[in-house]
Amino acid sequence: MFILYHHGSSVCAAKVRLTFAEKGISWESRYVEILKGEQFEPDYLKINPNAVVPTLVHDGYVIIESTIIAEYINDLFDAPPLSAYRC
Numbered sequence: 775m776f777i778l779y780h781h782g783s784s785v786c787a788a789k790v791r792l793t794f795a796e797k798g799i800s801w802e803s804r805y806v807e808i809l810k811g812e813q814f815e816p817d818y819l820k821i822n823p824n825a826v827v828p829t830l831v832h833d834g835y836v837i838i839e840s841t842i843i844a845e846y847i848n849d850l851f852d853a854p855p856l857s858a859y860r861c
């Protein structure tokens with residue numbers, strides 16, 4: 775299972791959502807209201823000490839940094855092959 779912590783205004787989070795969409799993979803949303811400061815909540819800082827979105831949790835394994843997340847998804851699923859963009 776993929777759980778994505780993200781926000782609509784985040785280009786970095788959009789990059790991950792686009793990667794999922796291109797691969798046809800479903801994911802569970804955890805919306806982080808970064809404009810209200812939810813990225814600084816102690817529970818969120820435990821998974822992303824940088825206090826930014828996106829964060830991906832895959833089967834309990836936490837991955838941060840949008841490019842790393844996109845490359846991780848790309849590596850897990852062969853088709854279609856994608857290039858990762860840098861934020």
Ligand SMILES: N[C@@H](CCC(=O)N[C@@H](CS)C(=O)NCC(=O)O)C(=O)O
Nearest residue numbers: 784785786808826827828839840861
């Ligand atoms: N290098 C990080 C950058 C992530 C980042 O800067 N995210 C912004 C939104 S695009 C954020 O969460 N900002 C929250 C804040 O500035 O408090 C990545 O690519 O994941």
